[in-house]
Amino acid sequence: MHEQDFFQNALVYLLAAVISVPIAKRLGFGSVLGYLIAGMIIGPFVLGYIGHEGEDVMHFAEFGVVMMLFLIGLELKPNLLWGMRKSIFGLGGLQLLVTALVIGAVSVVLGQSIGAGIAIGLTLGLSSTAIVLQTLAEKGLMKQASGKASFSVLLLQDIAVVPILALIPLLAGSAISAGDGSSLDVQYIAGIEITGWVQVALMLSVITLMVVVGLYLVKYFFRIIARTGLREVFTAAALLLVISAAALMELVGLSPALGAFLSGVVMANNEYRHELEADIEPFKGLLLGLFFISVGASMNFGLLGSSPGTILSLLAALIGIKFVVLFILGRVFGIRGGQNTMFAFSLAQGGEFAFVLVAFSVDNGVLTPDTSAILFLVVALSMAVTPLLLLLNDKVIMPLVFKSENTREEDTIDDEETPLIIAGFGRFGVILGRFLIANGMSATILDDNPENIDVLRKFGFKVYYGDATRADLLASAGADKAKVLIVTVDDRQKSLKIIDLAQRNYPHLKILVRAVSMKHSYELVDRKVDAFERDMLESSLLLGIEALTHLGYKRYHAHRLAHTFRLHTRKVLRELHKHHKDDEKLYLSETNRHAMELEEIFRAEKEDRSHGSDSSWDVSSRRKEAEEINPPAQEE
Amino acid sequence: MVPKNKIVILVFHPVLHKSRINRVLLNAVEGLEGVSIRYIYDLYPDYQIDIKAEQEVLLNHDIIVWQHPLYWYSSPSLLKEWIDLVLEHGFAYGKSGRALEGKSVLTAITSGGRRDAYGSDKGLKFSIRNLLAPFEQTVCLCRMRYLPPFVTHGTHLLKSDQIEKAAEDYVRIIEGLRDGTFSDDDLEKQEYINDIIP
Numbered sequence: 001m002h003e004q005d006f007f008q009n010a011l012v013y014l015l016a017a018v019i020s021v022p023i024a025k026r027l028g029f030g031s032v033l034g035y036l037i038a039g040m041i042i043g044p045f046v047l048g049y050i051g052h053e054g055e056d057v058m059h060f061a062e063f064g065v066v067m068m069l070f071l072i073g074l075e076l077k078p079n080l081l082w083g084m085r086k087s088i089f090g091l092g093g094l095q096l097l098v099t100a101l102v103i104g105a106v107s108v109v110l111g112q113s114i115g116a117g118i119a120i121g122l123t124l125g126l127s128s129t130a131i132v133l134q135t136l137a138e139k140g141l142m143k144q145a146s147g148k149a150s151f152s153v154l155l156l157q158d159i160a161v162v163p164i165l166a167l168i169p170l171l172a173g174s175a176i177s178a179g180d181g182s183s184l185d186v187q188y189i190a191g192i193e194i195t196g197w198v199q200v201a202l203m204l205s206v207i208t209l210m211v212v213v214g215l216y217l218v219k220y221f222f223r224i225i226a227r228t229g230l231r232e233v234f235t236a237a238a239l240l241l242v243i244s245a246a247a248l249m250e251l252v253g254l255s256p257a258l259g260a261f262l263s264g265v266v267m268a269n270n271e272y273r274h275e276l277e278a279d280i281e282p283f284k285g286l287l288l289g290l291f292f293i294s295v296g297a298s299m300n301f302g303l304l305g306s307s308p309g310t311i312l313s314l315l316a317a318l319i320g321i322k323f324v325v326l327f328i329l330g331r332v333f334g335i336r337g338g339q340n341t342m343f344a345f346s347l348a349q350g351g352e353f354a355f356v357l358v359a360f361s362v363d364n365g366v367l368t369p370d371t372s373a374i375l376f377l378v379v380a381l382s383m384a385v386t387p388l389l390l391l392l393n394d395k396v397i398m399p400l401v402f403k404s405e406n407t408r409e410e411d412t413i414d415d416e417e418t419p420l421i422i423a424g425f426g427r428f429g430v431i432l433g434r435f436l437i438a439n440g441m442s443a444t445i446l447d448d449n450p451e452n453i454d455v456l457r458k459f460g461f462k463v464y465y466g467d468a469t470r471a472d473l474l475a476s477a478g479a480d481k482a483k484v485l486i487v488t489v490d491d492r493q494k495s496l497k498i499i500d501l502a503q504r505n506y507p508h509l510k511i512l513v514r515a516v517s518m519k520h521s522y523e524l525v526d527r528k529v530d531a532f533e534r535d536m537l538e539s540s541l542l543l544g545i546e547a548l549t550h551l552g553y554k555r556y557h558a559h560r561l562a563h564t565f566r567l568h569t570r571k572v573l574r575e576l577h578k579h580h581k582d583d584e585k586l587y588l589s590e591t592n593r594h595a596m597e598l599e600e601i602f603r604a605e606k607e608d609r610s611h612g613s614d615s616s617w618d619v620s621s622r623r624k625e626a627e628e629i630n631p632p633a634q635e636e
Numbered sequence: 637m638v639p640k641n642k643i644v645i646l647v648f649h650p651v652l653h654k655s656r657i658n659r660v661l662l663n664a665v666e667g668l669e670g671v672s673i674r675y676i677y678d679l680y681p682d683y684q685i686d687i688k689a690e691q692e693v694l695l696n697h698d699i700i701v702w703q704h705p706l707y708w709y710s711s712p713s714l715l716k717e718w719i720d721l722v723l724e725h726g727f728a729y730g731k732s733g734r735a736l737e738g739k740s741v742l743t744a745i746t747s748g749g750r751r752d753a754y755g756s757d758k759g760l761k762f763s764i765r766n767l768l769a770p771f772e773q774t775v776c777l778c779r780m781r782y783l784p785p786f787v788t789h790g791t792h793l794l795k796s797d798q799i800e801k802a803a804e805d806y807v808r809i810i811e812g813l814r815d816g817t818f819s820d821d822d823l824e825k826q827e828y829i830n831d832i833i834p
Contacts, residue, residue: 563684616687616721625730 012049016042017289030138032131033387035289039296040384050297057294062352063246064287065130066260067280069158070242072133072151073264074273081265084152091149091333092156095347099125099325106317112371115171119361120375122164124318126157128351128383129257130288135390136346145335146343153326153347161255161353168357169364202252207262210245214266222272223454226465238279241267271453274446274464278472291352299380303373314378319385322348338398345393349386350379418442421482423468423498424489425452425461428514428535432488433461444477469497471505479506488514490535495520499527522577534569541566639670640816641698645744647675648704648715657746657791657799658705664803670814672697676714683717690722694736699813700780702771703744705791709767719774728778737779742813742829743771744786744806751789765827783813784826805833 016038024034042049050057104121108114132150133142141147218241225237242260249259267273304311326344335343358375361367367375420436422429425447433443445461446468447453456463466473468489479485485502489495495513502509513532515521524532541562548558645665649658652675665671674693680686694700704711726733747754747764755763764787765772775782786809788794788802809829812818818832826832 560684563682567684567686616724621725622730625725 009050012042013290013293016293021289029391030135030387031289032134032138032292033384035292036296036384036387039293040299040301041296042293043297043299045299045301057290057297061287061291061294064284064289064291065352066246066257067242067284068130068133068288069257069261070245070264071277071280071284073261073266074268074277076265077268078265084148087149087152087333088156091329092153094329095153095326096122096125096157096160098329099322102321102325103318106321116361116367116371119168119171119357119366120371122160122167123354123357123361123375124322124350124379126161126351126353126357127154127322127347128349128386129154129158130291130352131349131383131386132346134288135387139390141342144339146339146346149330149333149335149343150346155261157351157353158255158258158261161357162253162258164357165253165360168361168366171361171366172364199253203254206248206252206254210248210259210263211266214263214270218267219270219272222270222465226272226448231467234275235279238276239283241276242280271457271463272465274444274473274476275466277476278466278470281472281476295352295380295383298376299384300373300377303377304381311374311377311381314374315381315385318350318378318382319348319389341393341397342390345389346386348389349382350375351383354379418444418478419481419483420444420486421446421474421477421479421484422486422488424487424495424514425456425463426488426490428490429486429488430456432486437461444482446473446477469494469501471501474498474501474505479509482506482509484510484512486512486514490514490516492516492520492523496523496527499524499529503527518573518576521573525574525577537566537569639814641670641740641814642696643671643699643701643810643814644693644697645671645673645701645703645810646715646718647673648677648702648712648718649675650677650712650714652677655705657788657794657802658703660799660803661703661744661746661788661806664807665810668807668810668814671810676718677712680714683714685718685721687721687724690718691724691727691735694722694739697739699740699742699783701742701744701810706745706747706767709762711771723774723778734779738781740781740783740813741771741775742783742786742809743768746788746791748792749789751787763827783823784829784831786829805830808833 017035020038020041021031021034024037025031041047044050100118100121102121103124104117107120108117112120132154136142136147136150142151222234222237225234228234241263245259245263246256249262250256267276270276323344326347327340330340330343355376358367358372358379362369362372418441420441420443422433422443422445425433425445426449429445429447433445436443443462445456445463446466447456447463448465448467453463453465464477466477468474468477468487479502485498485506487495487498489498495516499511499513502511510530513524513529514535515524515532516535521532521534544565545555545558545562548561549555553561645662647658647662649655652659662673666673676685702711702715704715707713710716723729723736724733727735745764749760753759755761755766764785768785772782786806794802809832812832822832823829
């Protein structure tokens with residue numbers, strides 16, 4: 001019976017998502033609104049397919065936020081994060097303080113106690129990490145001024161959740177029922193009673209532990225996992241990493257999202273970064289979707305129906321206040337024009353932490369259940385409205401702003417993207433890579449041999465572990481921005497798979513390939529790759545020149561002969577490709593095929609005797625002509 | 637309209653990415669109707685010239701331009717290699733070598749020295765025309781006509797407007813040769829083909 005429940009629930013959730021998200025995207029609303037609407041429709045107030053278990057689902061799905069922050073951390077190297085400190089603490093800190101003050105004051109005017117006012121202000125000062133980052137990423141704004149500022153603010157809010165949670169019990173004294181006020185000093189961690197300072201020390205040591213493990217130990221762990229060659233184990237290990245970071249942080253009283261973010265930052269330089277990204281990404285997407293659906297489902301439309309005026313004006317007030325504060329602060333911190341309205345609109349909603357904090361406040365007697373129901377609904381509505389506001393900003397406000405100002409949009413800057421991706425960094429790739437890197441090219445290098453990576457990393461190459469035949473890995477290596485993809489893997493099948501994948505998804509990429517056999521060369525001709533080279537040809541010819549030289553040829557002569565042969569080989573390849581019939585050879589083993597290829601080549605050589613000659617340097621024709629005019633004197 | 641003469645510009649410049657003048661000249665004539673450009677150093681970076689392909693190009697055009705900077709009073713080495721190998725006995729010269737008969741060759745060079753420095757008592761002993769004698773003789777032996785050269789002098793000190801002017805002149809010369817607007821007598825009289833433009 002339980003199992004039946006599970007399948008039915010899964011069916012409802014997935015069906016709702018699969019139907020509503022594409023429609024929302026088609027209409028230009030973005031996936032977030034699609035999920036939210038799906039949630040509203042299947043929720044208790046419309047179709048009633050899911051009831052209040054939606055809230056349990058929401059708690060579970062919050063894990064999507066954790067994963068998202070881990071992925072964001074992966075993109076942010078520690079030095080980049082350090083460079084953002086001003087906007088995190090300045091812009092982020094001021095945003096929370098000012099917004100909390102204004103909203104708190106309004107609450108008190110509306111009849112709340114001072115304590116409740118502070119709790120409401122701080123709670124509503126937070127924005128929705130999930131909605132904002134998902135939407136910004138979808139719009140490709142993460143690298144722009146508005147995206148970076150939004151991210152700084154959200155990061156500070158994530159950090160601030162911890163002290164807010166500690167503060168709320170203290171507010172109870174001035175609120176309706178007096179709490180004992182001692183809950184800050186005594187907490188229970190893993191069942192052991194712990195006092196405030198010890199807790200701080202614990203937090204610091206856990207963070208230190210995470211940094212040390214992440215920087216120095218995790219790569220050995222992943223190396224061992226990678227050597228097994230089992231992809232699902234690697235995925236499991238990646239999930240384990242994120243979950244353990246989150247769990248550890250929660251254990252010492254920090255936000256799990258913050259923990260995941262920190263571990264992401266620590267791993268940002270790790271060679272397994274792209275693979276981790278590719279593995280976690282789908283989980284994140286699904287869980288976030290689930291989260292948005294459950295937010296949609298939890299909206300209390302009954303309350304909205306009974307007092308629509310109050311709810312809607314509170315909603316307008318919340319968004320209005322947050323927008324104005326964000327807009328002014330954005331100006332102060334130098335965000336220009338359209339970027340600033342984008343920034344202010346994107347953060348003008350309540351966040352998922354509000355649900356936690358409101359519930360916590362009720363438990364501590366700071367807020368009444370009636371107030372909390374209203375807050376809950378207003379926050380959920382504000383989240384649902386955000387994609388609409390951003391759409392409004394895109395379609396109406398941005399064009400107006402751009403008409404009135406002539407400033408250019410900031411270019412998207414990403415110091416991680418490279419123009420070059422090298423897939424396969426074995427013996428062949430290394431030489432090629434060294435040559436290109438020596439000439440100042442930066443490259444993202446993908447290889448799936450842990451031993452190679454180990455050595456190359458030691459010498460400072462930016463090598464990432466991963467199987468380039470996977471679409472998601474190519475994507476996270478930046479294939480959409482890169483110019484050239486070099487495929488040097490020695491496995492014919494893999495090489496073709498990578499090429500097909502790249503040609504399908506990134507038609508702009510120039511593709512250069514190492515050809516490992518005649519058959520492979522034919523297939524590369526068929527695929528019209530931009531260039532390919534037979535892998536052994538050059539070194540064999542060079543050694544052949546040495547051989548001729550040692551057998552008495554002049555070195556330059558041998559060199560010219562080698563070139564003639566090189567041209568001839570290319571010609572033979574083109575000839576053979578024309579007559580090449582794949583199906584005939586399909587059933588031959590590789591060795592048989594090799595023998596047959598040799599036979600083909602030698603036969604073609606016999607037929608083609610057009611080896612060029614350096615006849616201009618050969619004076620015999622001229623001597624002959626000269627002799628015709630002046631016959632040589634008879635010897636006496 | 638089919639152009640009267642088909643022109644091919646063979647560019648011999650080993651460091652075109654550092655060039656100030658030749659690049660501008662080439663940009664100016666790029667895309668002109670009836671004019672094609674071949675970058676020989678890029679075609680044969682290893683000096684392994686495809687002789688048959690080059691001869692084919694010569695057969696398909698009426699006027700051949702050798703464009704290059706003046707290196708040590710002569711051409712960059714690849715042009716010499718090209719001449720050595722492409723102008724084969726029995727193709728370009730010799731009793732049966734008449735393939736190029738009636739075509740014309742133009743040398744288009746750039747030189748760091750000023751025009752009055754060449755062939756004067758106080759400067760360089762030989763004039764540009766003296767220095768180009770081996771090329772002229774080669775062309776004549778192949779039964780082709782050697783046009784007066786297009787020369788851009790004093791390249792180190794040229795300002796951008798002067799470079800633009802040189803490029804404009806180059807376009808007018810190439811177009812004039814293509815359309816056959818210059819009379820043989822006029823051409824015969826010039827030391828440099830540049831002087832034909834009033």
